[in-house]
Amino acid sequence: MELVLPLPRCNDETSASYISWKNLKQRYHRFCKVDRKKANGVFLKNVLSKSLLIHLGGEEAKEMVKDFLKRDVDSFHAFLEGIEDLCLPRFILLYERFKFFTCQQNEEDDIGEFILEVKHLAKYCEFQDHIDRYIQRRISNGVREDEIRTKLQSEKNLMLTKVLDTC
Known part of the structure; x- marks a missing residue:
């Protein structure tokens, strides 16, 4: 992607x-x-x-x-x-995107910390107009709890605000 x-x-x-x-x-x-x-x-x-x-x-x-x-x-x-x-800066940009796309919620992190980490990493990825979509997808795929992840991934036309409310 x-x-x-x-x-x-x-x-x-x-x-x-x-x-x-x-x-x-x-x-x-x-x-x-x-x-x-x-x-x-x-x-x-x-x-x-x-x-x-x-x-x-x-x-x-x-x-x-x-x-x-x-x-x-x-x-x-x-x-x-x-x-x-x-x-x-291409190498640095690719590295920043790698960090973003591999970010997962750790056992010790609560959902709020994970969301803040994803938003922080996204700042350096230069997603421009697509930033909300990529943050929404990273949260949906990287959240630790299976129940929340399954719910987020099953919904169609999911927006960032809905992801944040669900989490």
């Missing part, structure tokens, strides 16, 4: 996925900073920064590096920008 939804434009700086990536990138740069007393506040050498990013990215990142080497990309900034152009 999530494959039916259009992916956002790569350069949409207002999307939750893009903002999430920018925050992750900022944390990565902070991690890579060398102690100011020892190196005057410069970033780790490009090679070390790339190596860490490749290690964190896994096999797919290694393949991208081969492509960048063919293009003679030597600065870390250009390397990181290239990865952004190829992967983001």
